[in-house]
Each structure stands twice: as C-alpha cells, then as structure tokens.
Amino acid sequence: MTKGITDSDLTSIRNIGPAMAEILEAAGIRDVSTLQDLGAHEAYRRVLRAGVRAHFITYYVLEMSLQGRPWNDCKGPEKDALRTKFDILKNEEAGSGIDPELEHVLNRIGTGRTR
Numbered sequence: 001m002t003k004g005i006t007d008s009d010l011t012s013i014r015n016i017g018p019a020m021a022e023i024l025e026a027a028g029i030r031d032v033s034t035l036q037d038l039g040a041h042e043a044y045r046r047v048l049r050a051g052v053r054a055h056f057i058t059y060y061v062l063e064m065s066l067q068g069r070p071w072n073d074c075k076g077p078e079k080d081a082l083r084t085k086f087d088i089l090k091n092e093e094a095g096s097g098i099d100p101e102l103e104h105v106l107n108r109i110g111t112g113r114t115r
Contacts, residue, residue: 008032015065020058026050040066041085048093059086 008031010021024043027050029035035043040063048054060082061071074082 010035013065014068015061015071020061020065023047023050023052023058027052036066041089044086045089045093048090054086054090054093056083056086059089 010016010024010029010032011018013032013035016024024030024035024047027043027046029038029043029046038046040059044059044062047058052058060074060079063082064071064074
C-alpha cells in the first residue's frame, strides 16, 4: 500500500480518477483508508459484487495504484501472477450465486447489496 496517503478522496491515489472512484464508491469503498485496509484484491471483490463486469486491467490498475506505481508498470511474471489471482477471484465470484448484472440494477434503484 502507498505510504503517506491520508486524504479521504479516492482520487488522491495515483491512477484513480473520477470513473474508478465512482466504481469504488458504488462498491461501498468511499475513502482511502477503507481501500487501503481492504487491499486491491478484496476491494475488487466488492467491485464485482456491486455488479461491475470483471476486467483484468481494472484489477491490476487498482493493484498498481495502491503500490503508488504507474498503471502500466505491471509486466512479465508480476502481471502473469496478478492475472492468475484475478482469474481465481472472478471464478470464485461467478460461483457465489450473485448475479452482478442484477446487483448493478438493484444498486441503481437503492435496493441492492450496496445501499
């Protein structure tokens, strides 16, 4: 995790812009300390459960963000290892019985898992 980040605004973290912050907030992650406490992997699990479609680039950008590294700094064996973790997480969530598309709709009307 990036040391020295104390601002509650998610966009204060490198690589997290307004669109990513909106995704995180929809998943119930509304501040930097919550994101840091969860870590990238568990934060992304919440993103999936909030109904966001799985994309590897979003997963590894989140990982690089919490390390304070450029989003495109992930290469080679490190990227391969992250891809493996992403695939496992995606498969775990696919088998959880949660329908991400339905959750997305329910969240928009205020009756989903994230209210």
